[in-house]
Amino acid sequence: MQIDWLTVAAQIVNFLVLVWLLQRFLYRPISNAMRRREDRIEERLAEARSARGDAEEEAERLRQERAELAERKEQMLEEARAEADDLRKERAAALRAEMEEKRETWQAQLAQERADFARAVQEQAARELIEITEDVLQDFADADLADRVSRTFVARLENLEEARREKLAQAARDSDEPARVETASPLPAEAKRRLTRAIHDGLSTDLEVQYAETADLVLGVRLAIGDQTVEWSVRRYLDRLENAMTETLKAGGPVPEAAQQTEGADTA
Amino acid sequence: MEISPDSWILYEWRGLQLNATIAFTWVVMAVLVIGARAITLRLSAGETVSRWQVMLEVIVSTIRQQIDDVGAQKPDRYLPFIGTLFLFIATANILAIVPGYQPPTGSLSTTAALAICVLIAVPLFSIARRGLAGYLKTYVRPTPFMLPFNIISEVSRTVALAVRLYGNVMSGTVIVGILISVAPFFFPVLMQLLGLLTGLIQAYIFAILAMVYIASASRVHGKTGGDDAPNPEKGD
Numbered sequence: 001m002q003i004d005w006l007t008v009a010a011q012i013v014n015f016l017v018l019v020w021l022l023q024r025f026l027y028r029p030i031s032n033a034m035r036r037r038e039d040r041i042e043e044r045l046a047e048a049r050s051a052r053g054d055a056e057e058e059a060e061r062l063r064q065e066r067a068e069l070a071e072r073k074e075q076m077l078e079e080a081r082a083e084a085d086d087l088r089k090e091r092a093a094a095l096r097a098e099m100e101e102k103r104e105t106w107q108a109q110l111a112q113e114r115a116d117f118a119r120a121v122q123e124q125a126a127r128e129l130i131e132i133t134e135d136v137l138q139d140f141a142d143a144d145l146a147d148r149v150s151r152t153f154v155a156r157l158e159n160l161e162e163a164r165r166e167k168l169a170q171a172a173r174d175s176d177e178p179a180r181v182e183t184a185s186p187l188p189a190e191a192k193r194r195l196t197r198a199i200h201d202g203l204s205t206d207l208e209v210q211y212a213e214t215a216d217l218v219l220g221v222r223l224a225i226g227d228q229t230v231e232w233s234v235r236r237y238l239d240r241l242e243n244a245m246t247e248t249l250k251a252g253g254p255v256p257e258a259a260q261q262t263e264g265a266d267t268a
Numbered sequence: 269m270e271i272s273p274d275s276w277i278l279y280e281w282r283g284l285q286l287n288a289t290i291a292f293t294w295v296v297m298a299v300l301v302i303g304a305r306a307i308t309l310r311l312s313a314g315e316t317v318s319r320w321q322v323m324l325e326v327i328v329s330t331i332r333q334q335i336d337d338v339g340a341q342k343p344d345r346y347l348p349f350i351g352t353l354f355l356f357i358a359t360a361n362i363l364a365i366v367p368g369y370q371p372p373t374g375s376l377s378t379t380a381a382l383a384i385c386v387l388i389a390v391p392l393f394s395i396a397r398r399g400l401a402g403y404l405k406t407y408v409r410p411t412p413f414m415l416p417f418n419i420i421s422e423v424s425r426t427v428a429l430a431v432r433l434y435g436n437v438m439s440g441t442v443i444v445g446i447l448i449s450v451a452p453f454f455f456p457v458l459m460q461l462l463g464l465l466t467g468l469i470q471a472y473i474f475a476i477l478a479m480v481y482i483a484s485a486s487r488v489h490g491k492t493g494g495d496d497a498p499n500p501e502k503g504d
Contacts, residue, residue: 004274004377010290011372011381018297018356023348026304029311030328031344033321036313 126245130238137219137234138184145219146183150191153221153232154198160230168228169203175226178208182224184217184233199223272438273370274377289375296360296372327355331475338479339487346479349389353382354475361437361467365460371467374437376430383430386478387422394485406485429477436470 160168172179179199187195196209203225214222220233276288307320317325331351335343360373372378394403407418440463447455 002272002274002376003380004287004289007274007287007289007375007377008381008384011293011378012385014290014293014297015352015356015381015385018300019348019352021297021301022304022352022355025301025308026324027328027347027351029308030321030324031347033308033311033313034325034329037317040313 122245126242130242134218134234134238140219146185146187147191149183149220149232150187150195153223154194156232157198157202157223157230160202164230165202168225168230171226171228172204172207177226178210179203180210180212180224182212182214182217182222184213184215184219186213187211195221272375272377273372274375276370288370289372289378292360292363292370293372293378295369296356296363299363300355300359334476335479338476339483340479346393346482349385350475350479350482353386353478354471357382357433357471357474358468361471362464364441364463364467371437371441373433373467373470374441376434376438379430379434379437382433382474383426386429386481387426389478390422390481390485393482397486403485425477425481429474433470433474436466440466 181192181195181199192211199207199209207225217231217233217235218238220231220235222229222231222233273288273292277285278288278291279286304324307318307324310318311321312318328347328351331354332343332347335346335350340346357373360371360378363369364371391403394406407415409418440459444456444459444463447459
């Protein structure tokens with residue numbers, strides 16, 4: 001155990017110098033470097049936190065946007081689907097209506113054609129009937145028949161209603177022209193006398209009577225005094241028959257009924 | 269066989285003797301300062317840090333952590349003193365594995381010098397923190413009757429510090445010397461390894477005890493004085 005006090009003093013100085021040197025070259029630089037790094041790390045961490053917050057916000061925003069987009073897409077798809085459905089239904093309905101219309105038109109056309117055809121047939125038949133009747137009556141129109149016709153006409157003239165007879169008599173008085181009797185075939189003298197007498201008896205005694213022949217009567221007699229006419233002829237029956245047939249064909253009714261209605265033709 | 273490196277005179281000039289203790293102390297100082305300087309010249313505050321810097325950072329932060337654990341409130345204030353104590357003693361002891369080297373801590377003069385430094389540092393830190401009156405009051409607590417015992421305590425613990433370190437390091441050196449003469453193979457190596465461990469432990473003990481003394485001198489007043497509130501830090 002020996003203590004060299006000089007050495008002790010020197011060591012104290014040495015130690016203090018070492019403290020100063022190490023403080024200068026070791027502790028302070030190292031502490032500063034560590035502090036700087038800690039600051040830097042703290043700064044970086046703060047930056048990272050901030051960036052992370054930003055990124056999370058951005059991600060949240062993007063997520064919302066994507067959800068909105070998906071929703072909108074779904075909505076648009078739905079709308080488009082509904083629209084297409086509507087359009088399809090509309091087109092189908094339009095097509096159906098069009099087809100219905102065409103069908104109806106076609107049916108109407110068909111019915112019209114059928115009716116036209118039937119009418120044509122009926123008209124043809126009626127014309128044929130009239131012609132046949134006309135031919136038959138002309139074939140039978142001889143003197144006898146003319147005589148019979150004149151008798152019938154005389155009877156009819158005698159049975160004429162009063163107002164009509166009055167009108168005829170008035171016409172006979174006013175007219176300067178003679179009374180005109182038209183027949184389809186020439187009348188025998190007997191028949192002419194009978195007719196003249198009947199006219200004189202029934203209407204006016206001093207009335208002059210002229211006789212003429214006209215083929216269009218077919219069979220019958222027409223008496224014309226001034227503007228008044230009395231006629232009994234097959235032509236009138238035939239005209240009436242034709243009118244009735246035309247009306248019936250227009251109404252779409254059967255032809256034979258119209259022909260039956262021409263019975264009992266009268267003067268006009 | 270030399271027991272103390274004090275008596276190993278390397279150079280003598282006009283009555284001033286340069287003994288091995290001082291010379292090897294300079295060597296230790298040179299190693300520490302040059303090493304620290306070489307590393308801290310290229311300090312990095314970025315992400316890439318050299319291994320040497322990492323080593324220094326670990327050492328410094330560990331010392332600071334230890335100071336903090338003892339209870340000092342501001343480790344940076346005590347770091348130069350306590351850290352230098354530890355680094356100097358540890359380096360002086362570790363260099364013992366170099367042939368021809370005599371640890372300066374194996375000299376009672378060195379350990380006494382370090383203990384005296386602690387003896388002076390304790391009141392200095394305490395006064396810096398509490399003021400002179402506050403420091404002096406510690407000697408009459410808990411009662412004025414304790415004054416002589418407190419003084420004896422101060423002196424005895426200083427002596428204890430010096431002798432503990434000296435005894436451990438010197439004994440290590442001596443035991444190795446004796447073993448070499450008795451069993452020249454293997455045993456000295458084991459003892460040197462043990463000596464390294466002992467040297468580090470002693471460095472740690474010395475530094476921690478110094479810190480404990482300083483911390484207790486700074487703290488005791490607050491607890492026994494009944495004013496737990498933080499005192500104004502005079503002379504800080």
